[in-house]
Amino acid sequence: xxxxxxxxxxxxxxxxxxxxxxxxxxxxxxxxxxxxxxxxxxxxxxxxxxxxxxxxxxxxxxxxxxxxxxxxxxxxxxxxxxxxxxxxxxxxxxxxxxxxxxxxxxxxxxxxxxxxxxxxxxxxxxxxxxxxxxxxxxxxxxxxxxxxxxxxxxxxxxxxxxxxxxxxxxxxxxxxxxxxxxxxxxxxxxxxxxxxxxxxxxxxxxxxxxxxxxxxxxxxxxxxxxxxxxxxxxxxxxxxxxxxxxxxxxxxxxxxxxxxxxxxxxxxxxxxxxxxxxxxxxxxxxxxxxxxxxxxxxxxxxxxxxxxxxxxxxxxxxxxxxxxxxxxxxxxxxxxxxxxxxxxxxxxxxxxxxxxxxxxxxxxxxxxxxxxxxxxxxxxxxxxxxxxxxxxxxxxxxxxxxxxxxxxxxxxxxxxxxxxxxxxxxxxxxxxxxxxxxxxxxxxxxxxxxxxxxxxxxxxxxxxxxxxxxxxxxxxxxxxxxxxxxxxxxxxxxxxxxxxxxxxxxxxxxxxxxxxxxxxxxxxxxxxxxxxxxxxxxxxxxxxxxxxxxxxxxxxxxxxxxxxxxxxxxxxxxxxxxxxxxxxxxxxxxxxxxxxxxxxxxxxxxxxxxxxxxxxxxxxxxxxxxxxxxxxxxxxxxxxxxxxxxxxxxxxxxxxxxxxxxxxxxxxxxxxxxxxxxxxxxxxxxxxxxxxxxxxxxxxxxxxxxxxxxxxxxxxxxxxxxxxxxxxxxxxxxxxxxxxxxxxxxxxxxxxxxxxxxxxxx
Numbered sequence: 001x002x003x004x005x006x007x008x009x010x011x012x013x014x015x016x017x018x019x020x021x022x023x024x025x026x027x028x029x030x031x032x033x034x035x036x037x038x039x040x041x042x043x044x045x046x047x048x049x050x051x052x053x054x055x056x057x058x059x060x061x062x063x064x065x066x067x068x069x070x071x072x073x074x075x076x077x078x079x080x081x082x083x084x085x086x087x088x089x090x091x092x093x094x095x096x097x098x099x100x101x102x103x104x105x106x107x108x109x110x111x112x113x114x115x116x117x118x119x120x121x122x123x124x125x126x127x128x129x130x131x132x133x134x135x136x137x138x139x140x141x142x143x144x145x146x147x148x149x150x151x152x153x154x155x156x157x158x159x160x161x162x163x164x165x166x167x168x169x170x171x172x173x174x175x176x177x178x179x180x181x182x183x184x185x186x187x188x189x190x191x192x193x194x195x196x197x198x199x200x201x202x203x204x205x206x207x208x209x210x211x212x213x214x215x216x217x218x219x220x221x222x223x224x225x226x227x228x229x230x231x232x233x234x235x236x237x238x239x240x241x242x243x244x245x246x247x248x249x250x251x252x253x254x255x256x257x258x259x260x261x262x263x264x265x266x267x268x269x270x271x272x273x274x275x276x277x278x279x280x281x282x283x284x285x286x287x288x289x290x291x292x293x294x295x296x297x298x299x300x301x302x303x304x305x306x307x308x309x310x311x312x313x314x315x316x317x318x319x320x321x322x323x324x325x326x327x328x329x330x331x332x333x334x335x336x337x338x339x340x341x342x343x344x345x346x347x348x349x350x351x352x353x354x355x356x357x358x359x360x361x362x363x364x365x366x367x368x369x370x371x372x373x374x375x376x377x378x379x380x381x382x383x384x385x386x387x388x389x390x391x392x393x394x395x396x397x398x399x400x401x402x403x404x405x406x407x408x409x410x411x412x413x414x415x416x417x418x419x420x421x422x423x424x425x426x427x428x429x430x431x432x433x434x435x436x437x438x439x440x441x442x443x444x445x446x447x448x449x450x451x452x453x454x455x456x457x458x459x460x461x462x463x464x465x466x467x468x469x470x471x472x473x474x475x476x477x478x479x480x481x482x483x484x485x486x487x488x489x490x491x492x493x494x495x496x497x498x499x500x501x502x503x504x505x506x507x508x509x510x511x512x513x514x515x516x517x518x519x520x521x522x523x524x525x526x527x528x529x530x531x532x533x534x535x536x537x538x539x540x541x542x543x544x545x546x547x548x549x550x551x552x553x554x555x556x557x558x559x560x561x562x563x564x565x566x567x568x569x570x571x572x573x574x575x576x577x578x579x580x581x582x583x584x585x586x587x588x589x590x591x592x593x594x595x596x597x598x599x600x601x602x603x604x605x606x607x608x609x610x611x612x613x614x615x616x617x618x619x620x621x622x623x624x625x626x627x628x629x630x631x632x633x634x635x636x637x638x639x640x641x642x643x644x645x646x647x648x649x650x651x652x653x654x655x656x657x658x659x660x661x662x663x664x665x666x667x668x669x670x671x672x673x674x675x676x677x678x679x680x681x682x683x684x685x686x687x688x689x690x691x692x693x694x695x696x697x698x699x700x701x702x703x704x705x706x707x708x709x710x711x712x713x714x715x716x717x718x719x720x721x722x723x724x725x726x727x728x729x730x731x732x733x734x735x736x737x738x739x740x741x742x743x744x745x746x747x748x749x750x751x752x753x754x755x756x757x758x759x760x761x762x
Contacts, residue, residue, distance in 0.1 A: 045369035049362050055117060056090075058354065059344055061361040064093035064119070066340040067300060067332050070107070071097075079107060087121065088114040091340055093364055094122035094168070094332065099131075099446060101386045104165030105378060112377050120368060120377035124168035126445045127207075127218070128187060129153070131160035133395040133574050134440040134447035137513075137551055138173065138203075140406035140570035142189040143592040143642070145683045145707055147202045153402055154206025156395050159216045163389035164446075165380050167212075167371055168219040170267060172203035174254035175224055179606040180596065181234025183517030186442055186551030186571070188229065190595030191608040191639060193250050194702045197257035204261035212264055213372045215379055216389075222258035224269030224302060226284055227251045231271055234605070235518045240271040245695065245730045247273070256293055264297045264367055268305055268330060277312045279305045280321075285329030298331040298363035307336035318342060323352055331360035391451060396575055403572035403579025408592035409565070409643040410556075416543040416564035418586025418645055419465070419501060427471040427499035428456055429492045430506050430531065431478045432549045438478075438507075441571025442514025442551060451574055455505050455547065458577020464585035471495050475531060478509045482527040489531050493538050502535060503584070504546045504563070510571060513551020522602055523555045536562035547580060553598040557636060568592075586645060591681035591707070593642035593750065597635040604631070609639035609751040610698040640685050640702075640750035646676030646712065650684075652755045653747040659760045662724045662738065666759060669719045670747040674710035681709045684718045687746040687754060693739055694732035700746060700754075727761060 053061065068086070070079050079095075086092045087110045098107055104123055111121045129135045135153045144150065154172070161169060173187040176196055189196040200222065209217035227247055231238040242251070255266070266289065268279040278284055279301050289295045306325045307318065315321035319342040325333070326343065333339040346352040372379055409417070419426070432438055436454040440447045456472055459465055475492025482488050496502045506528045511517060523529065535544060546563040548554070551571055560566065567590070569580045582588040599607045618633050619625040627633055649672070656667035672684055686704035690697040704720040722745070727738040740761050748754035 045366045048369050048374070049365040052117070052119070052365055053358055053362060056361070058347060058357065060090040060117060061357050062340055062343045063089075063091040064361040064364045065332050065343070065357070066092050066337060067094045067096060067124070067334045068092055068337070069097045069335055070095055070103075084110055086340075087111050090115045090117060090119065092121065094124060096124040096170075096334070098123055099125050099161070099164045099166050101165050101381045101383050105381045108377050108381070119365075120373040122167050122364075122368060122371075122373075123165055124170060124221075125161065125166050126171070126443060127157050127161045127166065127169035128171045128173070128443040128445060129441070130157045130399065130444070130573060131164065131446050132390045132448070132451070133160060133392075133399050134444045134452070135399050135402050135573045136406040137186045137441045137443070137571045137573075138188060139186050139190060139551070139595065140572065141402060142195065142199055142595040143408050143570070144402065144405040145195070145593055145705060146405060147198055149402060149405065150199055151202040151206040152398065154203045155209060156398055158207045158209060158218045160390050160395070161218050162216050162380050163382070163385045165386075166218055167373070167380065168221065168265070169207055170221045170223060171207070172200055172220065172258070173223050174200040174258055175227070175229030176251050176254065177229035177596070178608040179231075179234035180522050180553040180599070181518050181520060181605060182229065182231055183236060183442075183513050183519070183552070184515055185229075185553075185596065186513045189254075191597065192595060192610065192702050193253050195595060195705075196254040200254040201257045201261035204258050204263045208262060208264065212367070212370055215385075219264035219367065219371070220258070221265040221267050221300065222255055222263045223267035225255055225266050225278060225289070225299075226269060227273055228269035228271050236516050237270045240273055245734070248730050248736075252288065259289070259293045259295050266295065266297065266299045268299060268301050270302055270305055270308065272312055277305070277309050277314055279330050280309060280314065280324035280328045282328045290329065296363075298360070298367060299329060300332040301325070301330055301334045301336075303334050304336040306330070306333050306338045319346060322346065326352055326356050326360065331363050399573050400575035400579045400582070403575050404582045404588040404590075406570060406572065406592055407580065407583045407590050408568040408594055408641075409590040410568055410637055410641070411560060411563065411566040412643055412645075414543060414564050416501070416545050417567070417584060419584055421464070423468060423500040425469045425471060425499045426459070426465070427473070427496035427502045428459065428505065429473050429475055429496055429502060429535070430504045431474055431476055431526070431528070432507055433472060433474060433505040435505075435549075438510040438549060439571060439576035440573055441510050442517065444510070447574065453575055453577035455577045455580055458579070458581035459503075459584070461578070462581040462585055462587075464587060465581075471499055476527050478507070478528070479512075479525045482530065486527070486530065486534070489527060489534050492531060493534050496535065496539060496542070499542060501543045501545065502539060504532060504535065504544065505549065506532070506546055507549035508551060513571070519552075522552065522599075522605075524559065529558050532559050532562045545584070547584070553596045555599060555601050557600050560636070568594075589645045589678055589680045590642065591644060591683065593640050593683045594637055595639065597639050598637040600631045600636045603628070604635065607635050610701050612696050613699055634752065638750055638752040640683070641752070642683070642750070644676070644680045644682065646674055646678040646680040648680070648682045648710070648749060649673045649675045650748055650755065653745055653757045655745070655757050655759055657759065659762060661762045664723075666722045667719055668722060668745050668747065668757075669717050671715055671717050672708065672710070673715040674712055677712050679709070679711050681707055682749065683707050685748060685750065686720045687751060688722070688727065689744040689746070690727060690729070690739070691742045691744060693729070693741070695730075697729065700751060702751070724761060
């Protein structure tokens with residue numbers, strides 16, 4: 001009843017505010033009409049927002065641009081008294097770090113019942129790889145190369161988040177990342193632009209579902225715009241410097257894909273680009289995002305990014321920083337409160353046009369109308385829906401399946417995996433053997449480790465290991481080096497005595513790979529390498545399987561020779577132990593493929609498969625060529641690499657023609673055979689090289705892939721279609737187009753092991 005009365009009063013106010021020149025004035029709502037009918041009186045969200053803006057004071061419009069945090073993550077479900085007063089005064093447009101039906105309702109009531117115009121708040125949160133049911137970290141999910149399941153995972157995340165009162169997630173992160181020192185590589189899809197673009201679009205579709213107005217969808221936020229993944233030295237928040245050509249060819253396409261998929265919002269990055277912080281970068285926010293791509297949503301800063309422009313040295317004070325940000329096209333200020341403090345005076349002084357404030361507020365209000373918050377500000381606040389949709393058995397099963405599909409088998413000798421039937425004693429050793437806390441990884445946000453399954457629990461509960469005796473020993477901590485006499489390592493090695501197989505659970509603790517978690521050394525931390533070496537020395541004939549839980553590619557050169565099998569499990573999420581146990585036992589045949597190259601050592605970083613050639617390409621027989629003296633140029637494990645418990649053989653690629661015109665298409669086919677003894681899945685990959693261009697071109701670029709499932713002995717012909725648009729790039733004239741010439745197509749199981757054929761583009 002309250003909302004109907006509010007809608008009636010609100011509509012009357014709007015009608016009074018409509019300019020006299022308007023030919024058709026919306027009639028007032030009747031008491032039994034819904035809020036959606038109210039919106040229809042104005043034709044669409046844009047007209048509704050315009051009508052509402054006419055009622056708002058300057059301070060209330062600026063208030064829509066102000067995003068503040070609750071203290072939920074620190075002190076529980078509370079809000080600072082000043083923030084509550086600001087909400088009541090119409091000085092806050094959105095709140096983040098607030099979820100849960102009861103808490104969100106209290107905050108929403110503060111705005112809807114106590115503010116002058118009763119404009120509802122937006123509620124946002126970092127739903128990165130699950131909300132309560134945590135999925136594998138995004139880099140891990142990317143290694144599944146399963147676009148449909150990635151979309152489904154984020155659909156589940158959206159359902160849980162929306163059911164707990166959220167309207168908005170600060171995801172997906174679509175930064176291309178090629179430096180494993182950067183802790184935030186775990187949030188993205190890896191080093192490749194083509195794959196990253198497909199995954200960016202899939203995540204947006206997953207979060208936004210049938211549309212942001214659906215009660216089980218949330219607004220997506222493509223971040224960090226732009227080029228944050230290229231931070232110098234892999235150090236978080238650091239400077240980025242690159243050519244516009246590299247920016248457009250490599251780093252911007254995933255953001256364009258997110259825009260095309262309908263992403264409702266964008267988030268600015270912390271870094272500068274071309275000497276200008278992204279939050280005040282007109283080229284990024286106005287020229288590219290809005291004029292070239294036609295983006296209609298709103299742009300929010302990252303946490304206190306406007307304030308940080310003072311440290312960048314491009315603004316002398318907070319007022320100037322706020323002025324630069326709003327004029328560049330930033331719409332919402334996260335947490336620094338600079339807009340709310342300084343924009344009113346900047347407008348009155350004529351330094352910021354009132355139209356800039358109006359445009360930003362309009363974009364935000366439109367999204368609130370599209371979300372249905374004016375229809376019913378409590379539409380996502382159903383206790384019954386919250387109870388029914390969070391951490392359900394179906395959601396946990398999906399997390400378990402994705403955990404298995406995200407695993408990448410890097411080595412498997414002496415048939416160490418899958419674990420053999422009939423083993424009697426299994427030694428599970430290492431700092432992450434029983435670490436449920438670390439399994440959900442960084443940016444697990446609302447996830448709770450009390451719900452997560454450790455590797456120990458997953459193995460002990462697996463039906464394939466019924467009757468097996470487990471010998472569990474942590475031995476050492478993840479990061480803490482052992483003292484000289486190595487008591488922890490000796491204890492761990494002794495605990496493996498008599499085991500039929502030794503499983504080592506190694507890697508990083510969850511907080512070692514996330515924001516503000518850059519590392520200058522990407523080897524296994526602490527004394528873990530010493531543990532591996534000691535175990536091999538003591539048990540040379542016992543199969544040793546290493547399972548890695550980590551958020552970035554690691555330098556594994558000193559580990560590889562001391563283990564028989566190596567499984568990259570990443571941070572697998574709530575169902576970590578169960579999903580990894582499915583892989584170790586063979587209940588699931590691993591099919592994951594790397595989406596970031598693993599270096600031989602830190603000196604190779606940054607390393608990525610689609611590098612440019614040089615004027616002196618590597619030649620081991622000639623000194624004066626581009627190479628290292630101590631290691632080969634190629635990575636330890638290349639992009640696209642991943643083993644299976646079966647073996648796949650590839651035929652040579654077959655082309656439908658050796659030449660095609662700009663308006664034609666070319667079919668590339670390759671026959672793949674399961675030459676092993678197990679049912680398995682394989683990611684068949686297609687790469688292309690433009691042999692001569694007006695500017696230098698990469699040695700290969702991913703242009704297609706298909707994940708197939710084959711029974712032992714079965715074969716399948718996999719076909720890809722290439723068109724001129726697939727061969728386009730930014731030419732010497734900075735035009736995005738394909739150039740005539742000769743192209744090499746390559747097919748294979750990864751970026752290194754390929755067979756080639758050539759064609760010409762006319």
